[in-house]
Amino acid sequence: MAATETLTAERILEATEEVLRRHGPAKATVVDVARALGVSHGSVYRHFRTKAALREAVTKRWLDRTSEALDGIAGDGARAPETRLRDWLAALFTAKRRKAGDDPELFATYSVLAGEQVGAVAEHIDELTEQLTRIVADGVAAGAFHSEDPAVSARAVFQATGRFHDPAYAGEWDRAEADADFAAAVDLLLRGLRA
């Protein structure tokens, strides 16, 4: 890649992902990233002051891809609350499954990073739970859902569907019964939320 192109944080993160994919999370270094970009490692450090900061940023970027895609559904007032909740949970399951299935090595790499970046993962989970809270609160306001505390209900729904988004369960996602299990979980939870 030509070093004359402006070196943006985004370009560095793209290269970092590629380096992580190639070398694995244990071996990837800032020097590898700089080499892939044809720049000095000092130039990389100007954007990310430590290797840890770079790893955190690339993890956050990976996680944000999922939450940004779901944010549109959470805020879509045109869909009925129940439809919105179903669509949101289905979109989350689809996104995670696709990430795990299409590029298993990159998924494994990010699973290792997620284990290190506890703060970034907690933030990501908070973001997703806030989106769910918005859906539950809108449902309560519309008289479709019952919930004494939408944040508590949202957290319960998120945790109860962990099997369909927590990477610890990735090995189960291509099993024949996964779709039926998901449907049964969503039906039961929606019955529990209905006013």
Next chain:
Amino acid sequence: MAATETLTAERILEATEEVLRRHGPAKATVVDVARALGVSHGSVYRHFRTKAALREAVTKRWLDRTSEALDGIAGDGARAPETRLRDWLAALFTAKRRKAGDDPELFATYSVLAGEQVGAVAEHIDELTEQLTRIVADGVAAGAFHSEDPAVSARAVFQATGRFHDPAYAGEWDRAEADADFAAAVDLLLRGLRA
């Protein structure tokens, strides 16, 4: 231990657990078990024909301790279905928490074994799900629960509460919010089951 005592399968399994605790699952051998019992390894092989069979039996014994304790609750017709379901889920969470908290090394050892003994674990999960199915079916018969298929609902409840019994989540069980999370999950699922 005196070799003159009758060498029962149960005595071998007790010794195996102790050997596993001491040496870890990677290093424990049948010879270690025989030595702990003061018998020849041939005597152990007369009860368990292979090391794999011994490891499977000791894993099954560990898992059975949980399901046997819960079976009494599942079959207790004196408790109302909703109480029975709450008590059963709470007893499962308590049992798992205690296993993880009281003897973390043994718990880690059995987690490794469970990863190997896929068949024994699947059987264990089937047993627990059957107990739950009994509770749901009794609840439907009593007019307390609604479910088109108690087996499907039971499976959904079991999976939705995975966070409170799947060893993958053991690290979360002593967090301050675990009890509130558990209560919120059970409340939401019971609302979903109620007729």
